[in-house]
Amino acid sequence: MKQKTSYWLVALLMVCSVVFGGLTGYFCAFYHVKSSQKTFEKEMQKEMTASIDENVKKEASTAAKNAVKENMKSIQAEASNQKLSVDTVYQVQKYDAASKQTTTEYETLPKELVGLDRDETDAYCKKYMSSLPVQEYLDGLQSFGVVAFAKDRLIVKKIYDSSKVTYRYYLIAIDGEVVVYYGDKNTIYEYTGIETKNLTTEERTQLKKGVEVKDENELYSILENYSS
Structure with a gap:
């Protein structure tokens, strides 16, 4: 009888061991799956967040560029409607490359500029450079352009470099x-x-x-x- 009972106990222990081992394997597998799922979800969330951030950045960049373009169009449109007059303050900035100094002078607006808009003033500066007055040539004028344009104030800049004058x-x-x-x-x-x-x-x-x-x-x- 005792021997029979021992057999049953051994069998029961074996069954319990198998069941316990199965449960342990199941829980380990379940934990691994859950852990992998969480890791996967985190990675997916990161990718989605990065993708969303990138899209937001692109949208923001596009919006900013469009805003700048619209602002430039507005400024250009406003400038084109403005024309210089005899009352326009004419401010001339002169940069000397030799001394690396800039001086500012206020002069009477040249009569050729009266009534011109921004584009026409730019064209005047280009024409001026293509046919320099002799003194400007001797002083080494290298560049002449508009810095700021408004109907009440015109600021231009002239850059001089006398070392560029090889013969007088x-x-x-x-x-x-x-x-x-x-x-x-x-x-x-x-x-x-x-x-x-x-x-x-x-x-x-x-x-x-x-x-x-x-x-x-x-x-x-x-x-x-x-x-x-």
């Missing part, structure tokens, strides 16, 4: 006479009265092509040589 005078023969031009080659500085027939063949050849003269000292040295 230009000699050439015209109708048998040596004529001195400024370095712009458009403005006559002096009719010398020196006849080219009295010069050497080499000097006449040089004058036919044009002679670039660095400064006033070199100019009078050359003219003295032609006269001797």
Whole structure:
């Protein structure tokens, strides 16, 4: 009887062991699945959040760009409706590249600018640079443009660099006479009265092509040589 009971106890223990082992495996598997599911959900949430943030950033960037464009259109439209007048304050900023200093001067608005809008004023500045007054050339004007435009105030900036002026005078023969031009080659500085027939063949050849003269000292040295 005792032996039989022992068998039943052993069998019961084995069954309990199997059941316990099965339950343990089940709970471990369940925990693993739940853990994996949570990890998956977190990763998905991160990706969704990142995607949403990226979309929000794109939308915000697009909105900002559109706002800037609309603002620029509004400013341009407003500027196009404004025109300069004789009462416009004309402020000229001059930057000297050599000293790296900027000075501000208030001048009378050039008559050519009266009645112009912003686009027409920009065109005036470009035309001015394409045909510089001789003094502006000699001072080394390199750039000229509008800084701020309004019907009551015009601010422009001029940038000068005298080191860019490689020669200040230009000699050439015209109708048998040596004529001195400024370095712009458009403005006559002096009719010398020196006849080219009295010069050497080499000097006449040089004058036919044009002679670039660095400064006033070199100019009078050359003219003295032609006269001797």
